[in-house]
Amino acid sequence: xIPTQPLNVLPRPxxxxxxxxxxxxxxxxxxxxxxxxxxxxVDLGCGDGSxxxxxxxxxxxxxxxxxxxLLGRVRKVCKKATRRRLENARVLRLDSRYVVxxxxxxxxxxxxxxxxxxxxxxLRHNRRRIVQQAFLEAVRSALVPxxxxxxxxxxxxxxxxxxxxxxxxxxxxxxxxxxxxxFYPKTDFQIQWEAEGKSMFRLRCCNPxxxx
Numbered sequence: 001x002i003p004t005q006p007l008n009v010l011p012r013p014x015x016x017x018x019x020x021x022x023x024x025x026x027x028x029x030x031x032x033x034x035x036x037x038x039x040x041x042v043d044l045g046c047g048d049g050s051x052x053x054x055x056x057x058x059x060x061x062x063x064x065x066x067x068x069x070l071l072g073r074v075r076k077v078c079k080k081a082t083r084r085r086l087e088n089a090r091v092l093r094l095d096s097r098y099v100v101x102x103x104x105x106x107x108x109x110x111x112x113x114x115x116x117x118x119x120x121x122x123l124r125h126n127r128r129r130i131v132q133q134a135f136l137e138a139v140r141s142a143l144v145p146x147x148x149x150x151x152x153x154x155x156x157x158x159x160x161x162x163x164x165x166x167x168x169x170x171x172x173x174x175x176x177x178x179x180x181x182x183f184y185p186k187t188d189f190q191i192q193w194e195a196e197g198k199s200m201f202r203l204r205c206c207n208p209x210x211x212x
Contacts, residue, residue: 017078019065019090021103030105038063038088039110042142044096044130045069045117047187049077049089054185056081056089062110066091067099097130104142111148112139116189119155131162136169143207150177151203154193159201166205177204 039062046066074093081089
């Protein structure tokens with residue numbers, strides 16, 4: 001007989017600063033991921049954690065959850081958060097699409113950030129892009145009323161694709177987003193990209209407070 005074990009047990013000790021869901025195969029309860037009435041912001045594909053760390057430092061009254069698939073990056077971000085004593089920053093090792101579509105509780109996230117995801121530029125690979133109708137529906141469900149989805153990319157065609165998907169979806173309000181609209185730290189990738197004279201493309205959406 002093959003021994004069984006709970007599905008939520010990691011095959012390794014959890015890292016300091018790592019967020020481990022009670023169950024990976026059901027929607028979380030709001031209390032599992034949110035601390036009281038503190039706003040929660042989610043950084044999908046947090047990479048080296050530079051954006052996550054700066055946001056957590058700037059806004060100690062908010063909680064931040066980074067989502068990253070690669071274990072090596074998760075370890076580095078957890079070490080950064082621990083070293084900087086940022087108790088309001090945690091990291092979940094999992095695929096971003098899965099987290100949004102299957103784990104995040106309804107009306108739990110105040111802002112969801114998706115910065116420079118893989119653009120999958122070849123036409124035959126467009127279906128692999130994270131910004132799709134099912135993803136947008138899940139984002140809307142996870143956001144609190146008035147919550148925001150912020151998407152940034154260096155890939156112009158992907159930007160226009162995302163704008164078209166959001167407009168087809170029809171359930172978000174598009175907001176202006178200039179570089180000086182509010183505090184928004186740059187990732188190392190963005191700094192390098194802009195140093196080469198290239199531009200970033202920004203899309204900011206709001207989950208309406210009232211249904212139309």
